[in-house]
Each structure stands twice: as structure tokens, then as C-alpha cells.
Amino acid sequence: MQIGTVYKESWQKLNEFLQDREVSSIEAYFIVSEVLKKNKTFLLTYPEHEISDEEYAKIQTILAERICGRPLAHILGKREFWSLNLKVNEHTLIPRPDTETLVEQALLCAQKFSPDIKLRILDLGTGTGAVALALKSELPGAIVDAVDYSEEALKVAEFNSQNLNLPINLINSDWFEKIKARHQYHIIVSNPPYIAENDPHLNQGDVRFEPRTALVAPMQGLYDILNIIRHSCDYLANNGYLLLEHGYQQAGDVKLLMNYGGFTLVETVKDLGYNDRVTLGCFNYKDK
Incomplete structure (x- = not known):
């Protein structure tokens, strides 16, 4: 044939x-x-x-x-993200093109620092390691730490890191719990759970096969976002950046939370589908 x-x-x-x-x-x-x-x-x-x-x-x-109904990424055991071939399984989110907006904006933030600075980047809720590995591939001199609460997800991220020869530091932690040093990161990125518990889309499409803990958060999906905003200022270097992926209807709430959290230069960036997808801001703790 x-x-x-x-x-x-x-x-x-x-x-x-x-x-x-x-x-x-x-x-x-x-x-x-x-x-x-x-x-x-x-x-x-x-x-x-x-x-x-x-x-x-x-x-x-x-x-x-x-x-x-099984996701193609699970059938094949892999998904391409940022031109990287990543292992994927049922313990991780399936990397999506929308999340490349998070990588793009983090790279733009990285350009705002002096070339003499050895950048330190933290990826919260790394899953497959997609965002952390994409950033490491573009910023090979940076130190990239990647956190996840799921040990199974970290095994996938470790495989991807070794398979792609992109060394990152993997940490089993509940958000910042195991991060001890303060004010060390120039950039913190996260694609946290941001779907509301009663969202009907949870029973549709590929998300039915993905771990709920990586998708769903209380407070109409804003609980983990709020938690990250509240604590990230303790771990950002002076004039460091926090970048968060979120739902297309959450931009107003996330911007408000970041403004209340003391961030400046807060802005929201649209993804390839022209939906509000990433909100970022800068934190100057010396002025607080």
C-alpha cells in the first residue's frame, strides 16, 4: 500500500x-x-x-x-517540545506548544542580566523537565534547578536530562520546601496546576489521562499560583523575574496577585492562539 x-x-x-x-x-x-x-x-x-x-x-x-481516546504522546511515549524529544508518561503533563511561550519570555528576561552574571534559574513543577531543559539548551552556562513533588515525574525528567545531555539539578520538593538558599535565583518559572476543580474540560480530551495533581488547584485554580507568588520573593535575586503560566481567563487575577505581592513591571503575554497565557513581573527586594 x-x-x-x-x-x-x-x-x-x-x-x-x-x-x-x-x-x-x-x-x-x-x-x-x-x-x-x-x-x-x-x-x-x-x-x-x-x-x-x-x-x-x-x-x-x-x-x-x-x-x-488515549493521548498520542502516551502511545508513543514521547512528545516534542522546543525541538527537544522528551519522554512522556502518565505521571507527567504532556508538554504543549502554549508552554513554549513561558520559555520564550524567560529567555527575554535572561537577556536583561549582565553577561558576566552566572544565571540561576528555578523551574517549579517541572514534570518532564520540558521548560527547564528548553532553557538549559538555550542558556548552557546557566544553573538550572528543577523541582517536582512527584518522584515518578522526576524519574522522567532525569531520563530526559541524561538522554539530551542537558544537565539540570532535580529536586524532590513541595514547591520551595527543599530550597534553602535565599535570594539566589534570577529567574523563577512555573507551569503550576491552574484548572478549577469543577472545570468540565477535565473530563474531555487528553487531560483525562494526565495526573490531576498537576492540573487542578483549589480557589478556582489559583491556590498554587498564589502560593508561588507569596514565597518567590524570598528566593529571587534582586531584580529577578517570576513567570507563571495560567489559564486564559486568569490573567487579571494573576496580575492583581503579583501587584499585591510587590512585583513591578507586571505584564501578560499571549500564546500562539492569542490567549492570555503567561504573566511575569520583576521583584526588587532592596526597595521593600
Whole structure:
């Protein structure tokens, strides 16, 4: 059977399940590409390329699992983020393109410090290590600490760190609990739990298969965000930055909490879908 025929068949099946032509097209290409070990350019250029019965059967197996609702990242055991190939499993959140906005803004903040400074960065709730590893890949000279409460998640992050040869310091901690040194970090980033406990989206799509502890927070999703804002000033270096990912309807609340927390230059940045996604601010503790 030819690639073009297999792709069309895969797309049709996924489209019926996902009801989203853009997503189903992307996933169909990804599945066929993964099994054949060929990139998208090859698939588009040589639709007449013949595939083996074994390859076809493997594609059908993956499709069947996906149509049952299981996330593609869990089926394949990996997800690309910031051009990094990351191991993913049921103990971690699945890295999403929206979170790349958090990385982009952290890199912009890093540029505001003198090149002579050895940057120290803290990633709270690291999960797969996606954000910490992306920052380490762009800032190889920085010291990057990555915290998570889940030991299973840290095992995934450790694998990714070693597999990508991007050394970061992994710490099993409930937020700042095991962070002893004060005023040491130039940048603190976090993609914390921010979904409200009664949000109907928790019963839809891929989030059904992700750990609730990494998704849900009390106070309409703001509890952990508030906790991080309250304590981060004790761990930021002078004129250090805090950057938080949050829900698209939470920007006003997060900005208010950061202003109350003594942060200045507070702003919200939109993701690729033009939704409010990351709020950041600077803290000057010498003036407090």
C-alpha cells in the first residue's frame, strides 16, 4: 500500500474521532512518519512510496489506541517540545506548544542580566523537565534547578536530562520546601496546576489521562499560583523575574496577585492562539 493511501485512511479515521481537521491532519502525519521513520517532507514528496504489511499493521494499532481516546504522546511515549524529544508518561503533563511561550519570555528576561552574571534559574513543577531543559539548551552556562513533588515525574525528567545531555539539578520538593538558599535565583518559572476543580474540560480530551495533581488547584485554580507568588520573593535575586503560566481567563487575577505581592513591571503575554497565557513581573527586594 502507498503512503498517500495510508495517510488518507489514517486522516479519515482520526477526523471522525477528533472532529478537528487541523489536529487530525497533524496527528495522521505524525503517526505515519513515526512508524516509517520518515519526515513530513518525504511523506509529501513521495506519496507513492510503498509500505510493508508490518508497517501498515503498526499504524493501525496506533490508530486504534488513539481512537479509544488515549493521548498520542502516551502511545508513543514521547512528545516534542522546543525541538527537544522528551519522554512522556502518565505521571507527567504532556508538554504543549502554549508552554513554549513561558520559555520564550524567560529567555527575554535572561537577556536583561549582565553577561558576566552566572544565571540561576528555578523551574517549579517541572514534570518532564520540558521548560527547564528548553532553557538549559538555550542558556548552557546557566544553573538550572528543577523541582517536582512527584518522584515518578522526576524519574522522567532525569531520563530526559541524561538522554539530551542537558544537565539540570532535580529536586524532590513541595514547591520551595527543599530550597534553602535565599535570594539566589534570577529567574523563577512555573507551569503550576491552574484548572478549577469543577472545570468540565477535565473530563474531555487528553487531560483525562494526565495526573490531576498537576492540573487542578483549589480557589478556582489559583491556590498554587498564589502560593508561588507569596514565597518567590524570598528566593529571587534582586531584580529577578517570576513567570507563571495560567489559564486564559486568569490573567487579571494573576496580575492583581503579583501587584499585591510587590512585583513591578507586571505584564501578560499571549500564546500562539492569542490567549492570555503567561504573566511575569520583576521583584526588587532592596526597595521593600
